[in-house]
Amino acid sequence: MNDLSEKMKKIRLIALDVDGTLTDGRIRLDNTDNDTKAFSAKDGLGLEVWTRYGGISAIITGRTSHVVERRARENSVKYAEQGCRDKSSALRKIMELEKLGWEEVCFVGDDLNDLGALTKAGFSAAPADAVPEVRNRVDFVSSFPGGAGAVREVIVTIMRAQETWERVIADYLGEK
16 A cells, blocks of 8 residues: 555545635625635535545635635534634644544645645645645645535545545445
C-alpha cells in the first residue's frame, strides 16, 4: 500500500473551505446586503454519505453567510465555523472536541488563506482550479474545480482507500 493510501485510511474528519472549494469562488452580492452561493449537489451528497458512514465533517471559512449555515445543516456537516481568519486554530478547536490528531484530519482548500490548515492536516486536497501555491503543497489535487464535484472526488477517494465506498454503492443498490 502506498503512503498516500495509508494517510487516507486514518482520516476521520474532513474540513472544508467554502469559497473556491464548495463553491466556484464567485461571491454574488445584491443591493440588499444578501449574498448567494452555488453549491454542487454531488458534493452535498458526498458529505451526507461521509457522515452516514461514520465520518465527521466541518466547514471553516473566512466569510460569514446564512447560506453556509443552511448548506451545512442540509449536508449533515457537524461544524460550521465562519469568519475565521486563522483556519488552523478553528480546526484545532474542532479536533480537541473530537479528540483527534492532525493525522486523522483532511483539509480541502483552494487559496492562500487555507495554507496553514492544509500544511498541518494529515491529508490535504485542493480543487483543480486552486492557486498554484496550494496545488503544489497538497497531497491530492482533484480533477474537478471548486463547486463542481471536487469535494465529492476527495470523499470518494478517501472512502475507497478506507474500503467503505463499495459498501456505499451496495447500499444504494439495495444489496445489504
